[in-house]
Amino acid sequence: MASIVIVIPDGEGVPPKENIKKFDTFSCPGISSFLRENKRRHDMRKVIHSIKVGVALVLVSLLYLLDPLYKEVGENAMWAIMTVVVVFEFFAGATLSKGLNRGIGTVLGGGLGCLAAAFAQAVSGIGKAIVVGIAVFVFGAAATYTRQVPNIKKKYDYGALIFILTFNLVVVSGLRAEQVLELARERLSTILMGFAICVFISLLVFPIWASDELHDSLISRFEDLARSLEGFSKEYFENVTGKENKSSANFSSCKAVLHSKTKDESLVNFARWEPWHGKFGFSYPWGKYIKIGGDLRDLATTILSLKGCLRSPTQSSEGLRQSVKEPCEAMISSLAWTLRELGESIKSMRKCPSEDVVVPKLKSVRLELSLVVTPATLGTNLENADGLGLASFLYSLMEMVENMDELAKDVEELGELGGFHK
Template identity: 60%
Template sequence: MSSSVVIPIQEGGEGTAPKAVKKESFQNNLSAVSCFLRGVKVEPDVRRVVHSIKVGVALVLVSLLCLVDPLYKQAGDNAMWAIMTVIVIFEFYAGATLSKGLNRGMGTILGGGLGCIAAVLAQEIGGVGNAIAIGTAVFIFGAAATYARSVPRIKKKYDYGAMIFILTFNLVVVSGLRAGVVMRIARERLSMIVMGFAICISTSLLILPNWASDELHISMASKFEHLACSIEGLLDKYFESVTDKENKADGSFKICKSVLHSKAKDESLANFAKWEPWHGKFGLSYPWDKYLQIGELLRELAATIVSLEVCIQSSRQPTADLRQLIKEPCESVASSLTWTLRELGESLMKMTRCQSETLLLPNLKSTRLELRHCMSPSRFEHACDPGEDLAVATFVFLITEMAEKLEGLAKEVDELGELAGFKTNDL
């Protein structure tokens, strides 16, 4: 997230969002809303500073295992595993730290347990068979775990755990080949990893936690405003040939393009959010997958807006007089689309039901009917030159596509409200 400045939140009633929202102003407002919901008025850069301090505190605490003599006598050289655990698993988001920590724990327990069993069985065989049994076990479990890492479902959530399993299994089983202290090695290493994990989780969750779920929720709700601003900017650019209008359209279009490139970040945040404990309004079984479905529909809508931009930039444009014929109905439709987008975004941000079946969907259907009337042949019978009717039809068709996609988006948001238990918004 780009750096921004904190702006004061003025008291008073909520005003309607203006049609023309500049990029910098919107980002500042979004930053303020994000900080307000989190209860900590800090900028994104300050959050990174806080995270760095938290990592430093965790490293100091875990280093006490080496610096304090009584603790060092208990931990010994194995204290390095606790320090390594803090460095490896401490992430910016609490969910990411939990994910890597639990993966590391599961991988260590499984790898250590199976490594101990394989080492004991190999020692029972003895002789040359000992080395053969160890080599066979290393090959089978290493190959199987590596293949498992290529399976999409496992790679998505347990890739790090599978890697730690391979590492731990090999270290334990090979150590057992030359020494009879397999169980002691596994036990001591596991205890140090648990200690490092406990320090990480305590620091991450108790000191100004950065929740991936909050980040995903706020960023997903803000995308509705992004797209609404993009639609308004493009309509102004199409019907007006004023420089400031074009600059505004270019700025809002850049925001729209950011929605198109948000898939990887959304999936990452949703994955981390699934690992996070109950906090705020987000329960343990919160439907984060539904957020990904909404994000996919938002990207489809953004792609249609991009197509509209390409249409507007085409060299084959209708005359100004012809555009004036469709200006009023198209602006009315665009106003309906942007209003619906903002209603959905506000519903998601405030976690309230927007009653799309009784309010939003009928409005969108009437919008589509208005567009069909706009394209009546009698309207352009004496106004179109050859080729201009196709340009106008393409423009209106893309707006119709946006209305249809918005209907599906409204249904998805309504389903999310039902699954997540959003409160009903009394109108």
């Protein structure tokens, strides 16, 4: 059987072995307490959002309840109420996105609808119906096509939908041109009233920022993956007798990380609509959060592959696992520490000391792996299929180190672009 030669890096930048043990026992209680506090805060935000929506509905209902206001807007007050119901979202960025989309769609749809209606009124007889039919077909088909363009769908899908609705309502109404203009003006004014109420309450009264949710969600995933690694290590090396049926590895959190892509893209879209607030400026690199989220999903996939090492029929014997227990536990502890360190740097918005701390830590893990993966350790056992499970496990660790290295680079780049402090 051909042997695999692994180049052992030089000792430059690699901490001594006793220092590695010291770092491996490092814990990050700050992130754990942060996650518990974040959960309580999220529950409270649901209550706050519900109260804010109720207040907005009361305010917009005054257009109906107060006679002076009702005389100005009349039955068009219905559009203001509809705007609040449809536009007011949980996150401030989502409210701004929907509100501006609704306004743009209404203005464009109403304006083009007025022009098409005026042109149709100038045509007598059957020509009027033909003009209306052609206009509805052309603009409806064009707007529907644009909704399928990925970049437009992410940001302006709701605006395109409102455009189609408004354009058809104006054109097919069959009113005279001056009546169409008056109807569009009144409806637009009431929509703006509803939007103004939504923005005022959403941004100024206990605002709920999508950027904060994205930031906190990303941080929590670092801790989740670190705990999954530690749980796997405990189950793989301590529950070797087969008598322990309870799993210590929480792979469900890894599956949650794998399903986070849609949520990340949605929150990034909302965060880009939000004004400057707190620690996030106008040019904050939200796109890097998508890249880091992708790195974490790759890492979660590798961690989930370790589940096969626990269930594999070619799982290593107890003696073989015990022979590599100490160095492997140290390596996994180092990887978990690195994850927590990267998560803590994003949480506190400080530049990650990757060259001074993270890179040496990963070098030390590579060095430990090169010492474990030797023909003396696996060669004989592979012939008897006893070492196949262990070989798979060690290969997953190698892949995890490479993923961690890429993750550290992206976190460092986020710190540079985001202006993190040292």
